[in-house]
Amino acid sequence: MIPAAFEYHRPGDLPSALALLREHGDDARVIAGGHSLIPMMKLRMAEVPHLIDLQAIKALRGITIDGTRVTLGAMVTQHEVIDSDALMSLAPILGEAALQIADPQVRYMGTIGGNVANGDPGNDMPGLMQCLDATFHLEGPEGTRSVLARAFYDSAYMTARSDDEILTAISFEAPKGGFAYEKQKRKIGDYATAAAAVMLTREGDTCAAASIAMTNLSDVPVWSAAAGAALVGTDVGAEAVSAAVDAALADIDPTEDNRGPVAFKRHVAAIIIARAITRAWGRA
Numbered sequence: 001m002i003p004a005a006f007e008y009h010r011p012g013d014l015p016s017a018l019a020l021l022r023e024h025g026d027d028a029r030v031i032a033g034g035h036s037l038i039p040m041m042k043l044r045m046a047e048v049p050h051l052i053d054l055q056a057i058k059a060l061r062g063i064t065i066d067g068t069r070v071t072l073g074a075m076v077t078q079h080e081v082i083d084s085d086a087l088m089s090l091a092p093i094l095g096e097a098a099l100q101i102a103d104p105q106v107r108y109m110g111t112i113g114g115n116v117a118n119g120d121p122g123n124d125m126p127g128l129m130q131c132l133d134a135t136f137h138l139e140g141p142e143g144t145r146s147v148l149a150r151a152f153y154d155s156a157y158m159t160a161r162s163d164d165e166i167l168t169a170i171s172f173e174a175p176k177g178g179f180a181y182e183k184q185k186r187k188i189g190d191y192a193t194a195a196a197a198v199m200l201t202r203e204g205d206t207c208a209a210a211s212i213a214m215t216n217l218s219d220v221p222v223w224s225a226a227a228g229a230a231l232v233g234t235d236v237g238a239e240a241v242s243a244a245v246d247a248a249l250a251d252i253d254p255t256e257d258n259r260g261p262v263a264f265k266r267h268v269a270a271i272i273i274a275r276a277i278t279r280a281w282g283r284a
């Protein structure tokens with residue numbers, strides 16, 4: 001399939017990209033790795049008369065680690081995440097999740113910024129960023145602002161980002177304790193039928209803190225405060241895991257599609273959440 005004709009822009013800095021967005025308004029969209037947007041344009045589900053390529057903007061690149069604070073430029077690719085020894089030792093859950101995205105070809109091009117800005121409930125990074133309690137940094141005509149990942153998603157493809165803003169970076173505190181990213185998919189390279197990110201910290205035999213988020217089980221990623229609360233203060237035994245799974249299932253709203261009916265998705269969700277909790281606890 002061939003997309004509709006478009007004009008290609010390649011600004012060299014952020015102010016120029018923002019100026020182009022302002023100039024062309026609804027007719028313009030930024031493109032990062034292109035691995036979500038180009039397929040949508042080819043399927044004619046998105047028509048973009050002015051495509052603003054972010055590839056030449058150096059300010060959007062790079063992984064910065066300042067003590068325990070991690071900042072990822074929006075144009076950091078999934079491959080760069082996996083390839084960063086420093087990042088993998090500080091926040092290995094990122095690599096565990098990124099390695100389950102598509103295949104190496106997609107990961108060489110697909111960016112962290114594009115993955116979270118897209119608003120596709122099937123994307124893996126939004127739920128993970130909610131689990132990490134990450135902050136998204138935006139720049140637009142009114143200046144810069146920050147939005148918590150947990151407050152960013154309104155509905156499928158609708159986010160707190162205005163059309164004239166560019167996501168510049170994502171930052172988070174290096175996670176502590178045990179972690180797991182579990183993903184069930186139909187085949188290698190597929191989007192999740194259901195996925196869960198879990199982080200747990202331990203004090204002795206007791207869970208001191210828990211964060212649980214899910215992917216593709218609602219029209220937005222779901223961070224379940226109740227699921228985490230069901231584990232805190234427990235020994236993460238079978239009863240606590242079951243209570244956490246029940247709490248997580250109460251927070252999701254999957255819909256039937258070619259990955260299966262609602263009952264199947266809830267069944268899969270229960271299994272992967274329990275697996276992720278058990279694996280994270282084993283590493284805590």
Ligand SMILES: Cc1cc2nc3c(=O)[nH]c(=O)nc-3n(C[C@H](O)[C@H](O)[C@H](O)COP(=O)(O)OP(=O)(O)OC[C@H]3O[C@@H](n4cnc5c(N)ncnc54)[C@H](O)[C@@H]3O)c2cc1C
Nearest residue numbers: 032033034035036037102110111114115117123124167191
């Ligand atoms: C075969 C295949 C399988 C895939 N499987 C998975 C999977 O299992 N899990 C998964 O998470 N993803 C999957 N993807 C998607 C892939 O990870 C994408 O690359 C990613 O979701 C989007 O990143 P991108 O850099 O390609 O963004 P683009 O496609 O360039 O952009 C996506 C959207 O985000 C907007 N955007 C991009 N960057 C910014 C920014 N800095 N500021 C504001 N808006 C921005 C664009 O305007 C566009 O609307 C798959 C893709 C393919 C082709």
